[in-house]
Amino acid sequence: TQLLEQSPQFLSIQEGENLTVYCNSSSVFSSLQWYRQEPGEGPVLLVTVVTGGEVKKLKRLTFQFGDARKDSSLHITAAQPGDTGLYLCAGGAGNMLTFGGGTRLMVKP
Amino acid sequence: NAGVTQTPKFRILKIGQSMTLQCTQDMNHNYMYWYRQDPGMGLKLIYYSVGAGITDKGEVPNGYNVSRSTTEDFPLRLELAAPSQTSVYFCASSLTGAYSNQPQHFGDGTRLSIL
Numbered sequence: 001t002q003l004l005e006q007s008p009q010f011l012s013i014q015e016g017e018n019l020t021v022y023c024n025s026s027s028v029f030s031s032l033q034w035y036r037q038e039p040g041e042g043p044v045l046l047v048t049v050v051t052g053g054e055v056k057k058l059k060r061l062t063f064q065f066g067d068a069r070k071d072s073s074l075h076i077t078a079a080q081p082g083d084t085g086l087y088l089c090a091g092g093a094g095n096m097l098t099f100g101g102g103t104r105l106m107v108k109p
Numbered sequence: 110n111a112g113v114t115q116t117p118k119f120r121i122l123k124i125g126q127s128m129t130l131q132c133t134q135d136m137n138h139n140y141m142y143w144y145r146q147d148p149g150m151g152l153k154l155i156y157y158s159v160g161a162g163i164t165d166k167g168e169v170p171n172g173y174n175v176s177r178s179t180t181e182d183f184p185l186r187l188e189l190a191a192p193s194q195t196s197v198y199f200c201a202s203s204l205t206g207a208y209s210n211q212p213q214h215f216g217d218g219t220r221l222s223i224l
Contacts, residue, residue: 031210042199042215043152050210088151092207095140095159096167099151
């Protein structure tokens with residue numbers, strides 16, 4: 001069974017601060033996806049990274065896939081209250097995605 | 110586009126009752142999935158389907174059954190509800206499997222309580 005561990009589980013910060021969320025596994029994945037979920041809704045895809053060492057930027061969010069394709073990170077610059085939510089990483093292998101346990105982020109104004 | 114639609118949005122069941130969670134998608138996606146999400150946790154795969162007539166178990170299939178008679182619909186059935194099945198259930202679909210890096214599109218979930 002492939003496992004993905006996310007850290008931290010919870011993060012409460014002030015508006016304007018920077019933060020990094022980590023997603024780690026002992027298994028190799030063909031891809032790594034990051035989703036964001038708001039209360040009462042399903043997860044929505046933010047980004048997919050495929051190549052080891054790949055870096056993708058989405059406005060203030062920077063996503064990186066580890067060289068060995070076993071880990072990934074999400075860095076948010078100058079966090080805003082609108083960034084509040086549950087961030088989920090998911091590793092792709094075969095037909096299925098394996099989801100991490102999530103990082104719940106709260107950004108206070 | 111409606112995307113992935115789940116019904117009902119909320120349901121309370123008594124122990125031992127049965128029910129079917131409905132899921133339909135209008136994107137002509139081949140792959141469909143059922144996940145459960147316990148409070149503050151990630152998603153665990155219950156069952157998935159790669160096309161009409163084909164289903165396979167995920168990580169936590171015990172206590173659940175599925176069928177896929179059409180491309181659009183993928184219902185999830187609970188035969189004998191147990192308190193451990195209290196959770197939020199999400200249905201998702203994708204054009205192809207994870208091997209092709211396709212995104213999964215999720216419904217808004219069914220919140221199920223078993224008392």
